Amino acid sequence: MRKIKVAPFMPTEVEVNEISANRAEIVAYPFESGYAVTLAHPLRRLILGSSIGYAPISIKIEGAAHEFDNIRGMHEDVAVFIINLKNIRFKIKDESD
Template sequence: RVLLSSLPGAAVTSIKIDGVLHEFDTVPGVREDVMQIILNIKGLAVKSYVEDEKTIELDVQGPAEVTAGDILTDSDIEIVNPDHYLFTIAEGASFQATMTVSTNRGYVPAEENKKDDAPVGTLAVDSIYTPVKKVNYQVEPARVGSNDGFDKLTIEIVTNGTIIPEDAL
């Protein structure tokens, strides 16, 4: 539980898509609706080298299959899974978005990420900060020499790639 809830990480907390006012909207020329785009953005594995909030941008022209590698970042932010699919955009269409990335621990629902002073059309996003995706352990009897009164502990840790499992432990 501690590995899943207490390790710090980075995640997208809000997104502002040009021409979109709410999450049930659509973007002309984009196959996915805004809700699906947000779900795909929540799958980003983001590594932040600073504690402050940072802004990342996405500006693409169609036709294209847009992935996380198309996101424009500065040296303080790294997208660890650049092949992560975001959406498909048709020929002649364009898509501009600004996303806010912050660092924290655990899970923060979209309601807590909402800011009263945010521009109209800014959509708060559920943020899953933990870099650990799965933890499993197994205890087996072990033998050392002629003494069989020992246990062997095997721990399996799966991360999103922003940290290595050894660092999580």
């Protein structure tokens, strides 16, 4: 007969390594199988949602009905253009703006 666990493994070791002024690496272990991913997804969403920054969130291209359209004069289709547009990074020069 299998023994039923009452509580999963909880991390006993947590290390915080500061990489630079804006970056850090946090390592926690051990986790029960599958628990690290369960914890990582909401943590990632929390960090990304609370970070300050600017990025394009929508686009409207005249003459494109959907993202798989081809536009005359563009070297790439709309889907590739959108993927490249997501790579734009804006720099904040003044905190008051």
